[in-house]
Amino acid sequence: MVNITNPQTSDSADTSQADVTIRLDNVSRVFGSTRAVDRLSFSVRRGEVFGFIGPNGAGKTTSMRILSTLDTPTAGHAWVDGFSVVDDPDRVRKRLGWMPDGFGTYSFVNCEEYLDFFARSYGLKANDRRNALKRVMSFTQLDGMANKPIKGLSKGMKQRLCLGRTLIHDPSVLILDEPAAGLDPRARIELREMITALAADGKTLLVSSHILTELAEMVDRVGIIEQGQLLAVGTVDEILNRKSVDDNGEVEQTKSRIQLQLLDADPRVATMLQQNEWVSEIRVVGREIKFQFAGDQEQQAGLLKALIDNECRIVEFASQRKSLEDAFLSVTKGRVQ
Amino acid sequence: MSELSPKKPADVELVQIPGSSLTATPSSIGHRFRDWISDFFSSIMVKEARQALKSYQFFVTYTIVILTVAIWTGLMFFGDSNNFSQTNWEDVSKNLFYGYCVILGVPLCIIVPFSAFRSLAREYEDGTIQLISITTMKPYQIVLGKLSTAMLQMVIYLSVIAPCIALTYMLEGISYPLIGITLLIAVGGSIFLTILGLLLAGASRSYALGMGISVFFVLGLGLLYLGWWTLLNEIVDGYGFNANDIASDEGQVTTYGFTAFLGSVALVMLTAAAAQISFDSDNRSTPIRIALLIQLTLFLAMLVMIAALIRRPEPLFGMSLFAGHFWLVVGCMLVSEKPGLSDRVQRSLPKTWLGRSFFSLLMPGPGRGYLFAIGCLLASILASLTIGICSDWFPILPTRNFYGGPAQVSLSTLVLVSAVTSIYPLFYLSIVYLWMSFLRKYTRLQSTGALGPFIGLLSGFLIVTTISLVAYSLWVNFEKPYGNSYYYSNNPSFSGCFNWYIAIGSIGNDVFNGGGNLLGDLPYFLPFLTIAIPTTILASLLAIRDLRYQPTAAPVRVVEEIERNQAERHAKPALPEGESIDEIFGALPDKKQADE
Numbered sequence: 001m002v003n004i005t006n007p008q009t010s011d012s013a014d015t016s017q018a019d020v021t022i023r024l025d026n027v028s029r030v031f032g033s034t035r036a037v038d039r040l041s042f043s044v045r046r047g048e049v050f051g052f053i054g055p056n057g058a059g060k061t062t063s064m065r066i067l068s069t070l071d072t073p074t075a076g077h078a079w080v081d082g083f084s085v086v087d088d089p090d091r092v093r094k095r096l097g098w099m100p101d102g103f104g105t106y107s108f109v110n111c112e113e114y115l116d117f118f119a120r121s122y123g124l125k126a127n128d129r130r131n132a133l134k135r136v137m138s139f140t141q142l143d144g145m146a147n148k149p150i151k152g153l154s155k156g157m158k159q160r161l162c163l164g165r166t167l168i169h170d171p172s173v174l175i176l177d178e179p180a181a182g183l184d185p186r187a188r189i190e191l192r193e194m195i196t197a198l199a200a201d202g203k204t205l206l207v208s209s210h211i212l213t214e215l216a217e218m219v220d221r222v223g224i225i226e227q228g229q230l231l232a233v234g235t236v237d238e239i240l241n242r243k244s245v246d247d248n249g250e251v252e253q254t255k256s257r258i259q260l261q262l263l264d265a266d267p268r269v270a271t272m273l274q275q276n277e278w279v280s281e282i283r284v285v286g287r288e289i290k291f292q293f294a295g296d297q298e299q300q301a302g303l304l305k306a307l308i309d310n311e312c313r314i315v316e317f318a319s320q321r322k323s324l325e326d327a328f329l330s331v332t333k334g335r336v337q
Numbered sequence: 338m339s340e341l342s343p344k345k346p347a348d349v350e351l352v353q354i355p356g357s358s359l360t361a362t363p364s365s366i367g368h369r370f371r372d373w374i375s376d377f378f379s380s381i382m383v384k385e386a387r388q389a390l391k392s393y394q395f396f397v398t399y400t401i402v403i404l405t406v407a408i409w410t411g412l413m414f415f416g417d418s419n420n421f422s423q424t425n426w427e428d429v430s431k432n433l434f435y436g437y438c439v440i441l442g443v444p445l446c447i448i449v450p451f452s453a454f455r456s457l458a459r460e461y462e463d464g465t466i467q468l469i470s471i472t473t474m475k476p477y478q479i480v481l482g483k484l485s486t487a488m489l490q491m492v493i494y495l496s497v498i499a500p501c502i503a504l505t506y507m508l509e510g511i512s513y514p515l516i517g518i519t520l521l522i523a524v525g526g527s528i529f530l531t532i533l534g535l536l537l538a539g540a541s542r543s544y545a546l547g548m549g550i551s552v553f554f555v556l557g558l559g560l561l562y563l564g565w566w567t568l569l570n571e572i573v574d575g576y577g578f579n580a581n582d583i584a585s586d587e588g589q590v591t592t593y594g595f596t597a598f599l600g601s602v603a604l605v606m607l608t609a610a611a612a613q614i615s616f617d618s619d620n621r622s623t624p625i626r627i628a629l630l631i632q633l634t635l636f637l638a639m640l641v642m643i644a645a646l647i648r649r650p651e652p653l654f655g656m657s658l659f660a661g662h663f664w665l666v667v668g669c670m671l672v673s674e675k676p677g678l679s680d681r682v683q684r685s686l687p688k689t690w691l692g693r694s695f696f697s698l699l700m701p702g703p704g705r706g707y708l709f710a711i712g713c714l715l716a717s718i719l720a721s722l723t724i725g726i727c728s729d730w731f732p733i734l735p736t737r738n739f740y741g742g743p744a745q746v747s748l749s750t751l752v753l754v755s756a757v758t759s760i761y762p763l764f765y766l767s768i769v770y771l772w773m774s775f776l777r778k779y780t781r782l783q784s785t786g787a788l789g790p791f792i793g794l795l796s797g798f799l800i801v802t803t804i805s806l807v808a809y810s811l812w813v814n815f816e817k818p819y820g821n822s823y824y825y826s827n828n829p830s831f832s833g834c835f836n837w838y839i840a841i842g843s844i845g846n847d848v849f850n851g852g853g854n855l856l857g858d859l860p861y862f863l864p865f866l867t868i869a870i871p872t873t874i875l876a877s878l879l880a881i882r883d884l885r886y887q888p889t890a891a892p893v894r895v896v897e898e899i900e901r902n903q904a905e906r907h908a909k910p911a912l913p914e915g916e917s918i919d920e921i922f923g924a925l926p927d928k929k930q931a932d933e
Contacts (some may be wrong), residue, residue, distance in 0.1 A: 068471055069616060084680070105463070
């Protein structure tokens with residue numbers, strides 16, 4: 001008998017992280033001279049919705065393809081539900097549903113036949129297949145469209161069908177690449193609700209999207225990727241409150257934007273604001289004043305009290321929090337490969 | 338599947354799509370039966386059959402075939418209506434059969450293989466192959482699904498022609514063995530071309546490449562279709578191709594040999610087509626090598642058949658020569674495989690000494706590929722040599738020479754022929770193996786993926802051609818074999834000894850012209866042997882290093898799942914997958930429920 005060694009993969013995917021469903025460990029993918037993914041590491045817990053955002057060409061789709069067992073990493077390891085995507089693709093595929101950016105379609109096939117084909121391809125037989133079709137078509141609200149040819153479907157309907165195909169074998173992990181791209185607002189809302197329902201059902205979701213406002217409302221955590229590298233990862237709040245480092249290497253204070261509406265124009269307000277140590281970038285347009293505020297909420301309340309105590313006639317004092325888009329823009333530099 | 342229900346947003350009412358109740362629930366016995374029976378077929382076949390039934394292409398082709406058959410039948414029967422009573426029905430029968438086969442050739446030789454090619458190529462172009470490949474379907478199931486769809490089409494086209502062919506038999510112009518053989522050639526050829534199409538489709542990774550391959554493939558199919566016409570002429574006219582020819586000993590050997598060769602090549606192509614779809618870490622090599630082993634077994638069976646039926650030594654030499662060329666070509670591709678073994682493959686490596694001794698050569702890797710190829714080559718040559726030697730001992734074995742007289746093949750001739758047919762391909766293959774090892778080390782050859790075997794084949798072709806041409810030039814310059822006439826001398830020489838064909842020519846000349854002085858020729862090969870033997874030993878030593886490997890254990894998570902699945906399997910009663918007949922037909926919704 002020869003000695004049998006335990007592969008590194010078995011140690012890495014240790015059971016102490018049983019709650020982790022998706023895990024990437026220093027994954028890199030190189031195409032010729034282009035490093036599409038560069039030492040990417042993150043993990044997604046069971047039942048979590050993880051948003052994956054980054055500019056075009058950042059490496060999102062490549063990472064998702066690796067997780068979906070369509071590509072192999074040049075270096076590093078990735079696991080889905082504890083199984084290596086490289087060494088156990090068959091086991092991963094049973095657990096995983098992948099919804100690509102583009103929509104793979106067949107001519108002369110209707111919605112029901114399309115889903116039926118994939119149900120058969122996943123090995124579902126007779127009753128199991130019929131039940132799966134029924135549930136999926138009901139969930140995606142395509143049950144009235146069963147006999148409609150795919151070619152005649154709207155973009156939103158196609159996305160539903162694509163999601164239906166992804167769900168046909170009841171995967172526990174879903175990887176959705178730009179599911180909301182090209183959808184109208186109503187279709188986006190419906191898709192968001194479906195994703196929320198899937199998360200409530202205990203499924204783990206990795207969702208990439210360019211529509212950050214949509215993503216912010218449905219995800220538990222976000223990862224921001226650029227040039228193949230993960231720049232930030234955490235909850236949306238954590239990302240928003242993240243102190244960024246400027247080009248000189250100094251830590252920038254997190255700022256919020258405040259909009260002040262006065263009953264009538266009052267030059268004293270601008271003067272008072274200029275004297276406040278937390279205020280910067282003051283812009284006065286008639287009765288409206290906008291400025292950046294670096295202090296916390298208590299200091300914000302103190303500023304408002306000071307203005308009122310000085311008999312400034314304030315109609316509106318609105319603190320606008322940074323959005324995910326702001327965070328995205330501040331974290332990324334818009335560089336593409 | 339767990340119950341899913343999209344949560345309705347509080348502030349937005351979801352669009353309720355009007356329509357009938359879900360059609361996924363079959364409401365009739367017929368529907369349920371179709372659904373149940375379709376479970377026995379490939380999902381790809383079911384989908385493509387549905388597509389074909391709705392497509393114009395299939396409808397148009399099918400209609401054209403029916404119309405053409407009808408027109409041809411009408412022309413043959415009523416074309417010469419003035420002399421209807423004096424019609425030679427035997428000739429009519431032959432002409433009808435010829436025409437039907439020409440018509441049948443279009444779908445079987447062109448449409449079906451090209452449709453299969455396009456079907457798989459389109460999956461690559463549209464990206465749907467990715468959607469299929471991440472299902473639980475295995476790559477070979479995908480390829481077999483495409484093949485079964487093509488075979489279904491063949492059956493449909495044959496069903497149009499079958500009654501007409503029966504008519505030609507009834508008119509007594511053509512015998513049923515010839516009808517059977519013709520249809521077998523048509524269907525077998527169509528299956529072979531379909532598999533070739535599926536293999537080529539795997540290389541169509543981009544639209545441009547796919548179109549380029551499409552053009553060449555359809556042109557090739559067109560040429561083969563012309564060849565089919567020629568073959569039909571031979572069949573119908575009975576010149577050089579009739580039932581008696583096939584029934585003879587030589588005919589049987591040729592037929593079985595040709596069929597076995599094409600069948601085994603089809604098997605290798607099928608495994609290669611599946612390998613193209615498979616995942617990077619999959620073991621792509623072992624199925625191909627098993628198919629090659631089947632090919633080797635058929636080759637050995639053919640040797641025995643030649644010995645038993647033809648009983649002449651020359652075909653054995655021909656088979657040895659064929660084996661030399663074949664394993665050189667296959668070897669060039671095998672030595673170009675990726676050198677590393679994925680963890681997945683390492684898990685499946687034989688763990689016992691016995692297992693390693695027998696199965697290591699079936700595992701992926703250039704070194705193992707080299708050893709596998711030379712092992713198969715030597716097995717073929719040695720089998721041929723053994724049968725030749727045994728001919729002196731057993732009366733059923735080769736006893737006649739080329740001219741029908743008693744065998745005059747000496748042991749030294751047999752050994753020398755075997756040596757020439759094995760040492761040259763061994764040498765060339767060793768050079769290719771060393772060259773590919775060099776390329777792997779100093780270039781980015783490893784990242785060429787599926788192109789690797791083609792690079793190996795091209796390298797092999799260039800290396801063998803260069804060595805042969807240089808040797809040929811030297812031979813022509815120094816030996817002046819043509820002298821002052823167009824007849825060249827076959828005398829062995831130092832200068833031409835690196836050229837395999839010059840060596841074969843000189844040995845063959847001695848064998849077929851009274852034996853000659855074969856042992857006396859040996860010194861002329863010394864320069865070649867001085868280089869070939871060390872080169873082969875060096876390549877073999879390098880390749881043997883690949884046999885050392887470290888099997889790995891399955892990860893804990895995998896072992897856990899296997900154990901859990903086994904426990905579940907033992908706990909469950911052995912029911913068929915899916916459902917029972919009672920479940921299919923017993924639980925139909927009542928009319929009221931269906932109406933609701």
